[in-house]
Amino acid sequence: MNLLDLYNRLLETFGYQNWWPVDYDYHKIHKTDPKDEIIIGAILTQNTAWKNVEKALDNLKSKHALSLNVIKTMDINLLQSLIRPAGFFKRKSLILKEISNNMHDNIKRDELLNIKGIGKETADSILLYAYDKPYFVIDAYTKRILERVFNIKFKEYDEYAFFIKSQVQEDINLYKEYHALIVKLAKEHCLKKPLCEGCILKDSCEHMFTK
Template sequence: MRRPQLHEEALQPGRPAPGNKAAASPRLKQIYTRILKAFGPQGWWPVTPPGKTSPVYFPGFYGRPSERTAFEICAGAILTQNTAWANAERALQALNSSGLLSPAKIAGSPLPRLEHAVRSSGYFRQKARSLKAFCRRSLREHPEGFRKWFSSAAAGSLRAELLSYKGVGPETADCILLYAAGKPGFVVDAYTRRAGERLGLGRGLSYDAWKYLFEKGLPSDVKLYNEYHALLVKLGKDFCKRTKPQCTGCPLNITCAKLI
């Protein structure tokens, strides 16, 4: 069995600076600079504008989400588990068109109706139960709403609380933390791990180890984490594919270890 390897050279200098910031790793900074120049701001997380039925991206916006969009991000983070975003997006559209895209509506909806609405996201029975449980508990424990709940909680305690919710794992919790709450927490997904391994940043690492690698080597900055994660997704979809990666034309081609 291949032993996990965290390549410390990916982090250097990477020592925490005063104010709980990390001195940016030259390697991680170089990767970010190249993919940002190649792709530009990604506008994550996609949300549905008032009067529309489909989520859209807002490049360059890093403000706090509204109450409605904060919840939509939470719902989207649950629905996109183990599936492509396009499938989760169709589920959000169905919830929206059915008048269900709110905590109160989902909490009070019969499970069969909810399952039908989110069917396109896969594992629809499990996700319907998770969504319903998330909404019922958040309404019970945080009647003040998502914006006040998120703004009043420290990042660490909020993440720990989110992880205690049914159906919320580390990646989902970090998506909510970063994109819905606007608090620093680097999101690790399949695209992050694939690109990180091929770039030689680490090998066979756990979720927490990848998260540590990026958070230790980068300043604790919401805008930076937002774009970095989104840009790695873009890289993975367009070039660093799971099979038949398109190395020619990739903005990281000349710096990549190509450990495929």
């Protein structure tokens, strides 16, 4: 089994994940930019369960503040109270302020990485899901699954991205879907403490043979 086989198998099993989740109706009604929801969500979900991010996003919506333009001028204390459920709220409020002042539609990766609080994964999530740029998102799940399923381990973020991109065709929709499917598998079976029982990869996962 190679990386493309894994992708096809995950897709067959779980179907399209329809990432990134965006409330387009909200943005149509409030005349705000749907990309902002992806950018804000990408920051809020740093080391945080998505369930908690959803609460923060709902709070922002209730104040018509799911928008970088609104966040830019919003009182910092109010912002913190709205995003509190997503954790790290003091830090994240500063990151949101920073990005709301520096974001623009043809932003480059290096420029994103220069914003304090935006690391490689967050930058690539924004570039891929908000701007349809061909960056493969590498997160803790991706590393975990590569190591368990293929017994492959690197030191650097860029090594993971380079390797994966060398194994599949450059296709924006594949990049988007593959990452979403990896998250799905990681949440269903490939948890930190693996639930191999019932996992679709039971027959071909290196982890099953090496333990």
